[in-house]
Amino acid sequence: MRDRIAGTSQIFLLRGYGMDCSRIKDAIYLFLDNEMGEEVASEFENHLASCPSCARRRDFTTRWLVQVRRRAVRLCAPDSLRQKVLRSLRSNGLERLSP
Amino acid sequence: MNIAETIHHPGQQPHRWDFQGAAMPYMDSLFNTAFRMARNSEDAEDLVQETYLKAYKYYDKFQEGTNFKAWLFKILKNTFINSYRKKQQVPPESDFSDIEDSFERLVSDEVTHRMRSPEEEFLANILNEDIQAALEALPSDFRMVVLLADIESFSYKEIADILGVPVGTVMSRLYRGRRLLEAALLKFAREHGYLRNGMPSKMRSQVQS
Numbered sequence: 001m002r003d004r005i006a007g008t009s010q011i012f013l014l015r016g017y018g019m020d021c022s023r024i025k026d027a028i029y030l031f032l033d034n035e036m037g038e039e040v041a042s043e044f045e046n047h048l049a050s051c052p053s054c055a056r057r058r059d060f061t062t063r064w065l066v067q068v069r070r071r072a073v074r075l076c077a078p079d080s081l082r083q084k085v086l087r088s089l090r091s092n093g094l095e096r097l098s099p
Numbered sequence: 100m101n102i103a104e105t106i107h108h109p110g111q112q113p114h115r116w117d118f119q120g121a122a123m124p125y126m127d128s129l130f131n132t133a134f135r136m137a138r139n140s141e142d143a144e145d146l147v148q149e150t151y152l153k154a155y156k157y158y159d160k161f162q163e164g165t166n167f168k169a170w171l172f173k174i175l176k177n178t179f180i181n182s183y184r185k186k187q188q189v190p191p192e193s194d195f196s197d198i199e200d201s202f203e204r205l206v207s208d209e210v211t212h213r214m215r216s217p218e219e220e221f222l223a224n225i226l227n228e229d230i231q232a233a234l235e236a237l238p239s240d241f242r243m244v245v246l247l248a249d250i251e252s253f254s255y256k257e258i259a260d261i262l263g264v265p266v267g268t269v270m271s272r273l274y275r276g277r278r279l280l281e282a283a284l285l286k287f288a289r290e291h292g293y294l295r296n297g298m299p300s301k302m303r304s305q306v307q308s
Binding site: 030072085088092 | 118119123126127128129130131134140144147148151152155156202205206218221222225227230231233234248249250254255270273274277280281284
């Protein structure tokens with residue numbers, strides 16, 4: 001299954017099994033998530049420095065993902081929920097905050 | 100559900116007397132995630148309330164020095180799986196065995212008379228509502244990891260602990276979830292007419308006229 005294959009190749013990346021164009025796609029996310037070991041990260045950067053098409057993919061992926069992270073709506077809990085939760089915690093024994 | 104399972108990461112160290120102070124600041128994050136998973140406010144509120152009650156009840160099982168926010172999310176996730184996912188109508192999920200390579204398709208759309216690259220054109224035009232809709236459209240397993248990673252900024256290890264799956268599974272779900280997200284954003288871009296590649300011919304003629 002593709003799911004497992006993608007995961008497996010990412011694990012290879014974590015362990016530093018070399019870097020080529022076909023691996024860059026998987027590696028970009030690890031790099032963006034700060035989950036890539038230093039050794040692999042430097043291999044990754046070396047490859048990008050000499051491969052304009054992978055660099056272009058990296059730039060694109062970074063930029064749309066940053067937009068998603070920044071612009072995804074963060075909902076706030078309604079105040080009524082806050083009150084409801086506090087009430088039910090108190091009726092289950094939570095003591096009021098001491099002054 | 101095994102709430103006693105702990106998450107071995109450094110974090111806050113709340114004391115029993117300060118459950119309120121430790122836990123309440125995470126309510127917005129928990130509610131946001133609950134809402135996006137349950138897709139409606141009523142269930143999201145119930146999920147959050149139940150999460151807080153369980154967290155309070157099992158607070159002595161929480162290990163000091165481990166990540167409290169991740170612990171709360173783990174309870175939320177288990178509550179969602181146990182009580183809400185079952186009752187949700189599961190829409191037929193598409194076969195994702197063949198996700199197209201959206202990026203390759205995008206860059207193949209080089210048009211000589213255009214001033215900007217297709218990436219620039221796309222990136223400059225992503226709509227807020229498309230971002231929300233693309234997140235919403237992800238199948239729930241993928242939606243969950245993407246929310247935990249990109250909205251809540253949990254590490255892979257923390258996500259693995261929250262979901263109770265190996266780190267490799269987190270990586271592959273995140274990889275596929277983000278590729279689906281990218282594909283959805285590009286699809287919306289084509290539908291809205293600011294990317295031409297793959298646009299229905301009817302829309303293309305409207306753009307040209």
